[in-house]
Amino acid sequence: MKTCCPSCHQTMAVEKFKHRMQGEIELDLCFNCQAIWFDNFESVQLAPGGIIELFRLIHAHRDEPRQALSEVLNCPRCNEKLLHGMDIAKGGRFNYHRCLQQHGRFTTFAQFMIEKGFVRQLHEAELDTLKAQIGSIRCNGCGAAIDIKQDHACPHCKAPITILDTGAVEKALATYQQVEAQRSVRDVELLGDAIILREKQRALYERQSRAERYNESAEIGDLVADGIDLVCSLLSD
Template identity: 40%
Template structure:
C-alpha cells in the first residue's frame, strides 16, 4: 500500500512514505507519513479530501506504528516542495485546539498524529475531576499539541500553547470510526479518572524500565520522582488493549 517518496519529511528530512487513499468524490489522495516524527504531510486541502474510509485507514496506520520511537520535531520545519520555512498556527474544532504548520506558498500543511486525531474527533477533552485524579498519581504529562510539559498540580491546560488537555479515548475512537467508516464496532467502556491515572502510571513505569535497561534517558524517565508521560501514547495503548483482546 505504501512506497518511499522522494520528498523529505519537513522535520527530520527522511523520505516520506506515500499512502494512496480514497478521496471523497472518487479517485485517490496521496498522503505522506513520517512514522519517526509521528507526522503527516498534506498537500493543499488534502486533509479535507479524505473519504471516511481513508480517515479510518490513517488512524489504523498510526495505531499500527504506535511503537515506533518518536523523535522530537525540529525547531524549524520546511515545506517538502519549496523548502521554505513552515508557519506554525492553530486550528479549533469541537474536540479541541491543535497546532498545524503551513507553507506560506500554500503547498500544504504538516500535522502531528495527535493534531490529526484532534481534527478528526478521535479524542475527547479531560474533565476537571479526571485531571485532578491524574495529577494526584502522575503530576506531569506532555501536551499532545506541542509536546511541552504540563504540571497538572498547577495547571489544567498547556501553558505553552494553551491547548486543552485531550486524551485519545477508546469510546471517542469507536464513535469516530463509526462516523467515518460507517462500520459497526463493539461497545467500548469509557475510561474514567481512576482508569486513566492507573494506565498512565503503568505505562510510564514500563517505559522507564525499558529505557533504563537500554541506557536511555528519554522523557518517560521519572523526573524528581514524578512520571512525565504522553496522553497520546496512553490512549493508543488503551485502544490497543481493546483491539488485541
C-alpha cells in the same frame, strides 16, 4: 515526488487512501515524528473510508519511539519556515504548522485525531485526577514535556492535554463507516444512472441510424459492457 519531513528531514513514507470523490490520494507520513504532511487541501479530500484507513495505520505504529518536533519546521516544497496555527473541531482545539505560500500543512498524528473526533480534551476533573497521579506527560502536539501541575496546555505549541477516548473512537468510527457506506451506495446509484442514460443515448442514435439506413442492422445494447466501459473511462480520467 520525494517529501522530506519538516522536522527530522528524513524521507517521508507515501501511503495511499481513498479519495472522497474517486480514486486515491497519496499522503506523506513520518513515523519517527508521528506526523503527516498534507499538500494544500489534501486533508479535506480524504473519504470517510480513507480516514478510517489512516486511523488504523496510526494505530499500527502506536508503539514506535517518537522524537519531539524541531523548534523550526520548514516547508518541504519551498523550504520556508512553517507558521504555527490553531483551529477548532468537534474534538476540541487542534494545532498544526502551515506554509504561508499555501503549499500545505504539517500535523501530528494526535492533532489529526482530534480534528477527526478520535481524541478529546480532558475535563477539569480529569486533569485534577491526573495531577495527583502523574507529574508530567508528553505533549501530543510537539512531543515536549508538560508539567501538568502548572500547565493545562503545552507551553511550547499550546496544544491542549488530550486523551484517546474509547467512546470517542467508537463514535467517530461508526460515523465514518456509516458515511462511507452511504457514499458507496450513492456512487453505485450514480453509476447505474449514467449507464442507463448512456444506453438511452445509444438507442436514440441507433434509431436515427436505422431511419437513414433502413436495411442496416443495429447493435444490441449491453448494459454490462457499457458499465465496464464507463467505469474504465471514469478511472482513466
